[in-house]
Amino acid sequence: MFEKLNSPRTGGLLALILAVLILPLFFQNTFHYDVAIHVAISATVAISLNLLVGYAGQISLGHAGFFGVGAYSSAILTGWDFGWSPITAMLVASLAVGVLALVVSGPILRLKGHYLAMATLGLGIIIAIVITTEDWLTGGPDGLSVEPLTIFGLSPQGEAQWYWVFCVVLIASVWLSLNLIDSPVGRAMRAVHGSEVAAQVAGVDTTYFKTLIFVMSAMFASLMGSLSAHYSGFVTPDIAGFHHSIELITMVVLGGMASVFGAITGAVILTLLPQMLTGLEDWEMVIFGLILMLTMIFMPKGLVPTLLTKFRRGEA
Amino acid sequence: MSLLKVSGLTKTFGGVHAIEDLSFEIKKGTIHSVIGPNGAGKTTLFNLLTGVYTPTQGAVSFNGESVSGKSPHYLAKRGMSRTFQNLQICMNMSAVENVMVGRHLHMSHNPIAAMLRLPSITKQDKACREKAIELMEFVGTGQYIKTNADAMSYGALKRLEIARALAAEPEILLLDEPAAGLNGTETAEVDELIQKVADSGVTVMLVEHDMKLVMNISDYLLVLDYGKKLAEGTPEEIRNNPAVIAAYLGA
Amino acid sequence: MSVEFLQYLFSGVTIGATYALVGLGFAIIYNASHVINFAQGEFIMIGSMATVSFLAMGMPMPVAILLAVALAVVTGMLLQKFAVAPAKNADVVTIIIITIGASILLRGLAQVFWGKSFHALPAFSGNEPINIAGATIVPQNLWVLGVTLVIVAAVSWFFTKTIIGKAILATSHNADAAKLVGINTNMILLFAFGLSALLGAVAGIIVAPITTTSYEVGIMLGLKGFVAAVLGGLGSGVGAIVGGLILGIAEAMAAGYISSDYKDAVPFVIILFILFFMPSGLFGSRGTERV
Numbered sequence: 001m002f003e004k005l006n007s008p009r010t011g012g013l014l015a016l017i018l019a020v021l022i023l024p025l026f027f028q029n030t031f032h033y034d035v036a037i038h039v040a041i042s043a044t045v046a047i048s049l050n051l052l053v054g055y056a057g058q059i060s061l062g063h064a065g066f067f068g069v070g071a072y073s074s075a076i077l078t079g080w081d082f083g084w085s086p087i088t089a090m091l092v093a094s095l096a097v098g099v100l101a102l103v104v105s106g107p108i109l110r111l112k113g114h115y116l117a118m119a120t121l122g123l124g125i126i127i128a129i130v131i132t133t134e135d136w137l138t139g140g141p142d143g144l145s146v147e148p149l150t151i152f153g154l155s156p157q158g159e160a161q162w163y164w165v166f167c168v169v170l171i172a173s174v175w176l177s178l179n180l181i182d183s184p185v186g187r188a189m190r191a192v193h194g195s196e197v198a199a200q201v202a203g204v205d206t207t208y209f210k211t212l213i214f215v216m217s218a219m220f221a222s223l224m225g226s227l228s229a230h231y232s233g234f235v236t237p238d239i240a241g242f243h244h245s246i247e248l249i250t251m252v253v254l255g256g257m258a259s260v261f262g263a264i265t266g267a268v269i270l271t272l273l274p275q276m277l278t279g280l281e282d283w284e285m286v287i288f289g290l291i292l293m294l295t296m297i298f299m300p301k302g303l304v305p306t307l308l309t310k311f312r313r314g315e316a
Numbered sequence: 317m318s319l320l321k322v323s324g325l326t327k328t329f330g331g332v333h334a335i336e337d338l339s340f341e342i343k344k345g346t347i348h349s350v351i352g353p354n355g356a357g358k359t360t361l362f363n364l365l366t367g368v369y370t371p372t373q374g375a376v377s378f379n380g381e382s383v384s385g386k387s388p389h390y391l392a393k394r395g396m397s398r399t400f401q402n403l404q405i406c407m408n409m410s411a412v413e414n415v416m417v418g419r420h421l422h423m424s425h426n427p428i429a430a431m432l433r434l435p436s437i438t439k440q441d442k443a444c445r446e447k448a449i450e451l452m453e454f455v456g457t458g459q460y461i462k463t464n465a466d467a468m469s470y471g472a473l474k475r476l477e478i479a480r481a482l483a484a485e486p487e488i489l490l491l492d493e494p495a496a497g498l499n500g501t502e503t504a505e506v507d508e509l510i511q512k513v514a515d516s517g518v519t520v521m522l523v524e525h526d527m528k529l530v531m532n533i534s535d536y537l538l539v540l541d542y543g544k545k546l547a548e549g550t551p552e553e554i555r556n557n558p559a560v561i562a563a564y565l566g567a
Numbered sequence: 568m569s570v571e572f573l574q575y576l577f578s579g580v581t582i583g584a585t586y587a588l589v590g591l592g593f594a595i596i597y598n599a600s601h602v603i604n605f606a607q608g609e610f611i612m613i614g615s616m617a618t619v620s621f622l623a624m625g626m627p628m629p630v631a632i633l634l635a636v637a638l639a640v641v642t643g644m645l646l647q648k649f650a651v652a653p654a655k656n657a658d659v660v661t662i663i664i665i666t667i668g669a670s671i672l673l674r675g676l677a678q679v680f681w682g683k684s685f686h687a688l689p690a691f692s693g694n695e696p697i698n699i700a701g702a703t704i705v706p707q708n709l710w711v712l713g714v715t716l717v718i719v720a721a722v723s724w725f726f727t728k729t730i731i732g733k734a735i736l737a738t739s740h741n742a743d744a745a746k747l748v749g750i751n752t753n754m755i756l757l758f759a760f761g762l763s764a765l766l767g768a769v770a771g772i773i774v775a776p777i778t779t780t781s782y783e784v785g786i787m788l789g790l791k792g793f794v795a796a797v798l799g800g801l802g803s804g805v806g807a808i809v810g811g812l813i814l815g816i817a818e819a820m821a822a823g824y825i826s827s828d829y830k831d832a833v834p835f836v837i838i839l840f841i842l843f844f845m846p847s848g849l850f851g852s853r854g855t856e857r858v
């Protein structure tokens with residue numbers, strides 16, 4: 001029983017559900033809900049990015065590009081020009097992103113280390129520049145407004161309702177990811193990271209699994225992009241940009257690579273920290289950069305894995 | 317009948333002929349050792365046979381099928397399995413998971429079913445874990461079942477690789493210096509282990525420097541020197557081969 | 568050759584020369600430590616912004632430049648010593664995040680002390696246009712080209728002729744062996760970061776009279792320098808220089824003949840295209856990975 005609670009799937013998931021249920025008791029205004037929603041959105045994207053980066057060992061510095069394509073596709077397709085239903089738009093966008101990821105994955109995933117970092121970074125930047133430039137479609141730097149979300153006649157109203165939507169999505173994605181990681185598919189993915197050649201001679205088609213996880217995590221980012229666009233009612237090009245990509249990968253690395261709950265922790269910190277630092281005005285960037293550096297220098301494996309190791313050692 | 321047939325195999329790196337015009341055959345159910353000084357091309361030969369490197373020239377046929385230039389995972393599916401001279405262990409996983417990866421070919425990989433943790437997946441995974449534990453005990457690493465790979469000793473990891481290779485239930489097992497860096501007792505254990513594997517019907521190809529072990533265990537030997545075949549035959553024949561004596565006793 | 572073409576070529580080579588210097592900085596650090604320093608762009612910023620601020624204090628130009636370059640070099644060495652060296656065994660991505668943290672920190676400091684506005688450095692020797700075969704350039708273009716040439720020559724002399732240069736190369740080939748023959752690899756790494764900061768700062772200073780500068784100028788220039796280094800093949804000095812020139816020229820041509828909106832996308836399109844066909848860049852090593 002206690003052994004089970006110590007496992008991420010049972011214990012971790014239960015703790016997350018409890019946290020999600022209890023937190024609203026402390027929220028005093030819609031701003032608190034809004035921050036929590038942003039944490040949930042980032043956490044969900046970071047989890048899917050972590051599958052790619054932390055578990056399968058494939059760097060991506062352009063993930064926000066996929067997020068942005070999802071968000072903009074939903075904005076455009078549900079807009080008055082097309083008038084699609086949000087759910088159709090969301091699924092079509094995600095499929096389109098999947099196809100895009102599949103097409104580029106062939107050449108991109110042959111690359112390793114810094115070359116892969118360069119290629120994904122480039123891809124993300126190109127997507128962001130296209131979104132900024134093609135203003136007849138995207139509204140350019142000014143952005144676009146987005147229709148509200150309706151799914152089967154239901155439409156979340158206000159931050160409090162959206163909070164539950166995003167929390168359910170987050171919990172579902174945690175559950176799905178934990179299942180995937182602890183399955184033959186997940187083991188193959190992790191083996192690609194651990195030793196690509198060992199995986200190959202064990203019969204793992206490493207190209208297939210790298211592609212699979214790249215496409216899945218891109219499609220997931222797109223879905224979250226769509227959802228978040230409907231929530232905020234507005235999209236601007238920076239959600240697809242380099243800085244957002246870096247923010248996402250930082251969540252993964254800071255919280256802990258190859259740790260689902262690490263990605264969530266990273267999302268919490270990177271969303272809350274700037275809020276807490278705003279009082280510092282000019283010094284905000286300085287302190288933020290310093291905290292980022294120091295954490296990574298002293299905990300190169302990221303917060304959650306480092307703390308877990310410490311905790312387990314203390315226990316033993 | 318011959319399980320593996322190599323003819324005119326050549327691999328060059330830049331100007332270096334790591335393997336040059338090599339031909340030989342391996343019979344089913346035998347232990348076939350490859351010996352030769354460092355840099356003779358033994359590891360390169362293994363890499364060519366298992367598809368890790370693509371041959372510059374020549375042909376390899378396995379069970380009558382031409383397989384030169386095929387990918388490692390294709391060859392794994394056809395029944396080839398191997399270990400590495402320099403450990404290739406997934407340090408990001410637990411010991412037992414490393415062995416479970418070895419059973420990859422016997423598992424289904426539907427990502428949707430995996431994400432939903434359908435009973436079919438969990439049942440299969442449970443069986444896979446049991447089999448992996450069994451193999452870890454078979455190679456003598458039973459005490460590490462709950463350990464992370466990065467917390468194991470070198471000798472234990474060497475054997476863990478053998479367990480992973482066996483997990484695939486291969487027809488031929490290629491072992492690249494399985495006793496390198498092991499002490500006397502450990503070497504004797506690995507010796508015994510190889511014998512056990514061979515007795516279970518798996519064809520074994522072995523690279524090893526420990527001459528006592530090699531001469532004891534092998535049915536046939538292939539001697540390489542600068543990528544070329546220096547001699548081939550039974551341990552007895554090799555022991556008496558003048559070219560080998562000259563090369564080994566330092567002419 | 569049309570006048571138009573020549574005009575684009577001149578501006579392409581000018582901006583390409585700066586990319587080349589920044590790319591060379593990436594290559595030197597990569598060679599010495601296999602680290603990609605995402606704070607590289609901040610050396611450009613420090614070089615140009617510090618010069619602006621020293622000039623404003625009333626220093627003469629040469630002194631301001633010298634001090635600015637020195638400031639960048641010291642920053643580079645501090646970065647190596649206190650941020651990169653302690654993490655030398657960390658994952659590739661972890662080190663990337665550390666240097667990104669450093670670049671945010673440096674940008675933050677610049678914004679605190681130098682503010683957020685744009686500045687132009689005065690041209691080194693006037694703005695009198697020069698006519699070459701119908702195309703016009705300003706003297707600063709010549710300064711950029713001249714300084715770049717001198718620096719590239721000096722760097723190549725340094726790596727082929729001096730003991731320290733050879734020691735850096737030896738360290739990059741095999742750090743353990745270098746240690747064994749008595750090379751102080753810690754000093755080498757420090758030196759590599761200093762040198763690369765110097766290149767970045769100089770690039771930033773010579774181009775600032777043409778492009779203007781601000782606390783954020785290092786982001787895009789740094790990324791494009793990274794593209795130049797990868798395009799040439801990571802670790803190849805010649806590659807980084809060729810890469811930088813290709814990028815600069817392609818960018819200027821695209822801006823001139825296609826649309827200036829996509830100017831910033833050009834380097835990234837090029838690098839994706841090249842990597843599709845040459846996974847280790849133009850001059851990168853292409854051996855079979857040893858197993």
Ligand SMILES: Nc1ncnc2c1ncn2[C@@H]1O[C@H](COP(=O)(O)OP(=O)(O)O)[C@@H](O)[C@H]1O
Nearest residue numbers: 329334353354355356357358359360855856857
């Ligand atoms: N990936 C590679 N790239 C370049 N040269 C290699 C590579 N792999 C092996 N070699 C060279 O091939 C030769 C044979 O090496 P190897 O097969 O490892 O020998 P052995 O296993 O018999 O000690 C050596 O000269 C080695 O340097």
Ligand SMILES: [Mg+2]
Nearest residue numbers: 358359360401
């Ligand atoms: Mg060898």
